[in-house]
Amino acid sequence: MPKILYTKTDEAPALATQSFLPIVKAFTKTAGIEVELKDISLAGRIIATFPEYLEESQKISDDLVELGKLAKLPDTNIIKLPNISASVPQLNEAIAEIQKKGYNIPSYPTDPKNQEEELIKAKYDKIKGSAVNPVLREGNSDRRAPRAVKNYAKKNPHSMGAWAVSSKTHVATMGQGDFKSNEKSLTLKDATSVSVVLTKADGNKIVLKDNISLLAGEIIDSTVLSKKALLAFLEAQIKDAKDQGVLFSLHMKATMMKVSDPIIFGHAVKVFFADVFKKHQTTFENLGVNANDGLDSLLNKIKELPEAERQSIEADIATAITEGPDMAMVNSDKGVTNLHVPSDIIIDASMPAMIRNSGQMWNAAGKSQDTKAVIPDSSYAGVYTETINFCKEHGAFDPTTMGTVPNVGLMAQKAEEYGSHDKTFEISSNGTVAVIDKTTGATLLEHQVEEGDIWRMCQVKDAPIQDWVKLAVSRARASKDPAIFWLDENRAHDAELIKKVQAYLPNHDTSGLDIKIMSPEKATVYTLERLKAGKNTISVTGNVLRDYLTDLFPILEVGTSAKMLSIVPLMNGGGLFETGAGGSAPKHVEQFLSEGHLRWDSLGEFLALGVSLEHHAEKNNNKKALILADALDAATEKFLDNDKSPSRKVKELDNRGSHFYLAMYWAQALAAQNKDEELKSIFTPIAEKLTKNESEILDQLNNSQGSPINVGGYYLADDALVAEAMRPSTTFNTIIDNI
């Protein structure tokens, strides 16, 4: 029987799954569809990686590896929920929890001492950061806010903080000595393989990476970020934030850029706390403090010290915080700054949240304040600069009248920066780094480097680019909106890409379509002007802007990127349906555990399921699947019309109640249709029962709220406890389980 593969992930979406999946399974089996759960949670991936350390009964299959293979097959249909992209502190927490539960897995060796530890570290480094999405994304992305979602936002606008012309909020970026300014790029004529070689000042050579195979037509770039320039920039920005009286905040993507960005983050920690690191250098070395893991990890490490010594370091940290500029806070109640954990502030979500909040972030007193948003590399910082300037000039956007900005993103086969972590290096000594063609011996790309610089190489293959151009044209055709390629002719990589876009566009019928190429800054202004005037503009972008813009625009337009339709047509014919464009909302879990209210909105899951069913219907010629998909569409629209999304407050409708409404509307739509008598007869009594028992079910669901919940763990929760907590209405469960 052809299957739909659903993913077990982490945090809020994983909790929601235990309530929603039983409904999905019950409904889809009436069309002969099996829905199978695959475990790609952080804990699951860790356990699956170390079978040799485990008892037989503890071993589990590596579902991510399996899904990665399936993503290349034509019959695959995957619904992918957001998962944790773990920073080192999160990885360590997850490992500790799993070990405590009796799994004999190794700890993460930060500083491997022997070959075995090297191997363990290498295995963990594959689990670290954004390790799921790049494996599954064997296609480019098509993300947009569906019409019903836009209509809902127009009728029920979310709050938007007003912008003042006098706002001191701004973006600070390097512009010199950074990845953008040092980039070199070329397109390969023939397939070959290359090596990356560091030639030290003394002539000694170190092969940083060997045998990178490249295809004909592939674009490769290399670039370097100067440590000296970065440190000078950070020092100047910290001082300037203090002088201007604005918050200092750093916006990185330490998850997807898992090698470079934690290093940059670590430099910010070391510069901000320069006196502390200088004074306690030896102690920190002895403790194995790694600034890249953030201030929180440092504070944990010094707990090992004698009381007096710990207190003196804590006092020095407090002094640095008082003497420095005000810092943007992740949680002001708990004193968590934006330098505590590298994965707490993630640029795609953090910048739009700031822009929605009048350009302000939270200070230590819990009040919002104008902010200096530090984005060291200048490749994409200009997009935010222009957006902030636009808001200063025109005021905040109005969700009731603004247009929409769908995105077509180049993403397949680890495209561009987001595929670069295995070719990113913190340079150990001065010299040159070169990309050398192993077939001809020629040096393809070369940079002068200094100790501590971050060098990286990116690739993007030709087939994904062709597919991306095709997808852009087909979206422009389907929506009749203008499509803008956000590419900068003055940037080395983009200049290569522009040549290909210009070569491939004529392969398609573009008559009557409005397709342009503009630099990211110009495209921002052009798009924002149209957006404000209620007009729609498709952004066609590379991988990083795909990520940034699919949080930026949805958050401004519809309040959250959880409401995005996020389709990945896999290049070999399968379908990957991502749910929303946001993350796993750890804050939501915190609320659920303390007061039994889960405010996660599963709308992204509903939308993904709809398109997944359509894809299934088409691929398998399954007419019932199409009827289920159409009915689900109608149900989702009604769900939005009747405003049945979870509330934020305890004792009101939460995620579980919202699933009840979706199920009721879905059953009602199936009962009302006349295309399939069998489905009609199955769902007519179900719809009646759900409708009749609405208030009883809601009482059962809402009464279960209000007290702390124990699900037996955070990363490795107890499935039975989660299921119990997420399905507290016996009346509802009985109806669903009897379909």
Ligand SMILES: NC(=O)C1=CN([C@@H]2O[C@H](COP(=O)(O)OP(=O)(O)OC[C@H]3O[C@@H](n4cnc5c(N)ncnc54)[C@H](OP(=O)(O)O)[C@@H]3O)[C@@H](O)[C@H]2O)C=CC1
């Ligand atoms: N596709 C993926 O797998 C992705 C994974 N991630 C991972 O997710 C984690 C958290 O990332 P973070 O950047 O904090 O972003 P999140 O998107 O998880 O959270 C930011 C805020 O967005 C809102 N939000 C997001 N999704 C929903 C939803 N379904 N329902 C209601 N509100 C929602 C909430 O806002 P409010 O508080 O205002 O209600 C939430 O607090 C990280 O581990 C990150 O690596 C991040 C992005 C994508």
Ligand SMILES: O=C(O)CCC(=O)C(=O)O
């Ligand atoms: O994989 C990740 O870590 C995040 C992905 C993401 O933010 C996105 O694709 O929008």
Ligand SMILES: [Mg+2]
């Ligand atoms: Mg994102």
